[in-house]
Amino acid sequence: MEQSKTTPLMQFIPDKISIQDSGFQQLVLSLFPNIGMLDSGFVRNGFTVVTAPDKIVNGEIRDFKGVPGRFDGIIGGSPCQDFSGLNRNPGTLSQEMLDEYKRIVRECQPDWFLLENVTRVPDVEIEGYYVQRFNLSPTDLGFEQSRNRTFQFGTKDGRIIELPEPVKYNGKRERCVTASEGNKPDRRTFEEFCKLQGFTEVPELGSFTKSAKYQAIGNGVHLGVSYVIARYLKNAIFSRYPKTIFNTKVCACGCGRIVSGRKLSYNDACRKRVQLKREVTWNDNSKIVTV
Ligand SMILES: C[S@@+](CC[C@H](N)C(=O)[O-])C[C@H]1O[C@@H](n2cnc3c(N)ncnc32)[C@H](O)[C@@H]1O
Numbered sequence: 001m002e003q004s005k006t007t008p009l010m011q012f013i014p015d016k017i018s019i020q021d022s023g024f025q026q027l028v029l030s031l032f033p034n035i036g037m038l039d040s041g042f043v044r045n046g047f048t049v050v051t052a053p054d055k056i057v058n059g060e061i062r063d064f065k066g067v068p069g070r071f072d073g074i075i076g077g078s079p080c081q082d083f084s085g086l087n088r089n090p091g092t093l094s095q096e097m098l099d100e101y102k103r104i105v106r107e108c109q110p111d112w113f114l115l116e117n118v119t120r121v122p123d124v125e126i127e128g129y130y131v132q133r134f135n136l137s138p139t140d141l142g143f144e145q146s147r148n149r150t151f152q153f154g155t156k157d158g159r160i161i162e163l164p165e166p167v168k169y170n171g172k173r174e175r176c177v178t179a180s181e182g183n184k185p186d187r188r189t190f191e192e193f194c195k196l197q198g199f200t201e202v203p204e205l206g207s208f209t210k211s212a213k214y215q216a217i218g219n220g221v222h223l224g225v226s227y228v229i230a231r232y233l234k235n236a237i238f239s240r241y242p243k244t245i246f247n248t249k250v251c252a253c254g255c256g257r258i259v260s261g262r263k264l265s266y267n268d269a270c271r272k273r274v275q276l277k278r279e280v281t282w283n284d285n286s287k288i289v290t291v
């Protein structure tokens with residue numbers, strides 16, 4: 001394992017938070033770290049992030065053995081191609097890698113975990129954890145890229161992340177960046193591509209080929225999203241009076257937002273999603289909460 005190399009990614013400064021956050025100590029293991037775009041949000045919020053081996057540097061997750069009780073949290077976005085709506089070929093690699101993620105959580109037994117993936121990712125069921133499932137797109141935070149992604153936040157005590165109010169984004173929406181865009185004739189410039197993923201400057205990616213650079217940036221979590229997720233996750237794990245699935249009602253659409261009173265869904269869009277999708281289920285046996 002090595003400490004995340006965050007240098008080029010630190011260019012994204014959404015607010016003046018100090019990395020040397022006094023007294024804050026959380027050791028986080030990052031699985032499938034890629035070039036550390038999800039990690040960067042956690043580093044920026046004062047978490048100490050170490051990374052498991054990634055294929056991008058000839059690492060192999062199948063060879064990684066988790067150590068029990070050493071990590072406070074585990075984060076990661078396992079490969080998603082086979083779950084993606086863009087790829088209709090059935091495949092098993094994404095499922096296998098998701099199973100690797102689950103294996104390492106079981107071995108390490110962290111207090112919490114966060115999985116990022118495409119919206120068609122299966123529910124993560126791990127014995128001993130309650131899981132909050134919600135979606136977040138950069139446009140919810142006022143960025144121009146439409147990139148809806150699903151997060152699954154698991155805790156042993158049922159804590160949930162209280163998300164910020166989504167921004168009403170009326171600007172131009174840019175199509176989602178993809179890992180393969182670098183090979184396409186209608187690709188956006190690399191500078192534009194990086195900007196859409198939240199970079200304020202083009203990161204230095206050394207000896208990567210042009211196509212590999214697009215792939216690495218296109219595979220990552222938008223830097224604004226990773227920052228916001230880490231910040232609100234931090235609130236959830238340090239709250240003295242945490243919101244949990246036992247004391248809080250969460251939107252039935254799956255967006256993870258908290259609803260009050262007799263409401264089942266957060267807003268009109270949520271209500272439509274509920275009608276389209278599925279019923280609310282609270283499955284206590286598997287400790288999975290599908291909201
Ligand atoms: C979706 S990306 C993760 C993106 C990352 N969360 C970020 O924000 O930058 C998935 C990563 O899994 C890695 N990967 C795929 N198969 C792997 C394997 N067998 N062992 C280790 N890493 C693997 C890929 O190289 C890629 O970097």
Ligand SMILES: [Zn+2]
Pocket residue numbers: 251252253254255256257265266267270271
């Ligand atoms: Zn909702």
